Amino acid sequence: MFDLTFFLIAGPAVFFAGISKGGFGSGAAFAAASILALVVEPGQALGVMLPLLMLIDVSALRPYWRKWSAPDARVLIIGGLPGIVLGAALYRVASPDLFRLLIGGVSVAFVVWQVSLARGWLRLRAHRLSDRAGLALGGVMGFTTFVSHAGGPPAAVFLLTRGLTKTQFQATTVLIFWVLNIVKFLPYAALGMFTAQTFMANLALAPFALLGTWAGVRAHRLVSQQLFFGLTYVLLTITGVKLIWDGLT
Template structure:
């Protein structure tokens, strides 16, 4: 935990908190990608999990009961085997492979969200697609906390309002993140140093959630997300470049 870490980590955690608190958390995984620029990727995901669990817990209360339970159940049930697959694969993936995975997911999500069909498609996906999306969400969430994009790809065409969508995503990842804790501990990802860093960054996480909840109905996505997409794409390119060089 050097000066570079303390310059980068609070901004990454604050961003994740704002995303979790008010914007569905679909891009909260960018915090892990940003942290992977200054610490090993495995440590980045280990550092973020307790903070993400804290953010989920803080976000549940203001949006309690506003979720779509049927859709949440589909994603959670699909996510269980995805978490198991992530546990099986995590120990054989190197830091550079994790960097490439994070980078590809980051750039792919930006391309998907800005592709013409992504904003015009109105047909809701069937349940079978939801289970597949849940599996991918569980897998990518376990490996890199990047379960938001596949969950968003399934939920966005379902025709939910912004608040219902946000509450559903919050519930899904509150459960998925809680289920990841014991396997992470089993893999030995958590360390005393990460625990101290989590304690120091917890207030930043809660401040981010508070900001996100307050601006949920104020800042339009048309303003918020273009900036996120730019940061996400730039981070993805940097991670892939670092891994390949």
């Protein structure tokens, strides 16, 4: 299952996830799970990625410690819990092809959403979204983070209206997904998504996760966010379309 081809693909993908979570608000980190789902079953891809994302979360906490907006994080975390429960319930009855469609669909939707914002086709509401709206978006975030590790976009829709600085935004996303990834661990384990093979893959890929986080923290101030996400959009479009095709055929 986890052969040389897997590690040649997984290593750069996990490094990329570390950069995203370490420096760019976690929005592109789920690209790693999408890429891995091209070469292994979606459940295995999610099971491999969760411990690595948790490792990245812990590594990124220190440089952003207490720089977050605790009230905004609390709203999204509380809202995210029911979404995680819904995702776990769906996993019990869904086929791998449905999860390929979900992961691929979220990947393509993420690209369309980001490009639409950049081109001005869509505009986020200028005024501050309410806590009630944050709870609703948290529910969407909880579901998407469970089924594809893709909670970043719903979180961003809420946080970008809250008047946060770039570093506050980054720190808040680190805190949110650190908590939610811990919450996801138990249902993932109960659903059999962790195995001895995924554990060995985690050990082999951990250095890529740590190195990516280190690079992301430093790139937070040095690298153009537009350049980083431009590459992300290309990768997600290709992988998303391929996963949708595989799920349908």
